[in-house]
Amino acid sequence: MGSLPPPLSLYPPPKRPQNQTPIDETTLLNLFKSQQSHLNYFFQHLDLSQTLAFTTTLLHSSGTIFFSGVGKSGFVARKISQTLVSLGIHSGFLSPTDALHGDIGILTERDVLVLFSKSGNTEELLKLVPCAKAKGAYLISVTSVEGNTLAGVCDMNVHLPLERELCPFDLAPVTSTAIQMVFGDTVAIALMSARNLTREEYATNHPAGRIGKSLIFKVKDVMKKQDELPVCREGDLIMDQLVELTSKGCGCLLVIDEEYHLIGTFTDGDLRRTLKASEGGIFKLTVGEMCNRNARTIGPDAMAVEAMKKMEAPPSPVQFLPVIDHQNVLIGIVTLHGLVSAGL
Helix, strand or coil, rough: CCCCCHHHHHHHCCCCCCCCCCCCCHHHHHHHHHHHHHHHHHHCCCCHHHHHHHHHHCCCCCCCCCEECCCCCCCCHHHHHHHHHHHHCCECCCCCHCCCHHHHHCCCCCCEEECCCCCCCHHHHHHHHHHHCCCCCCCEEECCCCCCHHHCCCCCEEEECCCCCCCCCCCCCCCCHHHHHHHHHHHHHHHHHHCCHHHHHHHHHEEEEEEHHHHHCCCHHHHCCHCCCCCCEEECCCHHHHHHHHHHHEEEEEEEEECCCEEEEEEEEHHHHHHHHHHHHHHEEHHHHHHHHCCCEEEECEEEEHHHHHHHHCCCCCCCEEEECCCEEEEEEHHHHHHCCCEE
């Protein structure tokens, strides 16, 4: 049986290579300022007429908007496609290599294919162009080098002005990919606005996220109901209801009448205050004598996020809200713990 490795604290710190230069705040600040300057160059020189034509073409597309690219541009193309999908727009990423080995079969004459390439001379994309044209798709190149080959063979070209890369050798694609991302995501939001996408429609595409849950989940989706409710009658003795008070995990009793109308609530905090005030007299007190008859309530069709706001409202926060219908009949309870567990 082998021995365990020594703890990390016993390892010597890594040695810095002799040719490394320390990084300080001034160096970082200058780099960020340089990148900001390069991005400003892009904003100042972007051809808005080209951008409008590009955006309008995507907006009027009756098919799927496919994006493609190689390397870092490929990552950007995939991300922009995912942004459009999250907005409910039919989109996808088409790998140029996989396309030439069968995946191009997904293209139709109704589709748009957007090709991202800084140089516009990417071999894989140039090989893809005639095949995509044969399928009848509309081709748009998005490039940053003037007079490139890709722009000359596509139906439309958008030029993304690039002053230079932030890389000291003007080689590593860091500024070019940044402007590709800014361009693509800004166009995506323009499409979102043009399609009049509502908050609710956006939320339906993000059901697992907090945004989606806050716009989709209603109280009835997250409340406890039926056998989970800690109910009692107003004539019940407090001492007889201690098990019900503690066993349902709500921290309260919901006091109801014979028709299940809500009369009030009695919390574990009320229990402590009653014990302190009445001493031995608590054995004779009923829940109805000590309950809160003006408890905050909420309806089942209210948004769950509104329930959370109501719990946190002045004068003091509460941990639960009884859920009642329009006739004051108790149908459930929503707790702060339940809302947090649901991701709200």
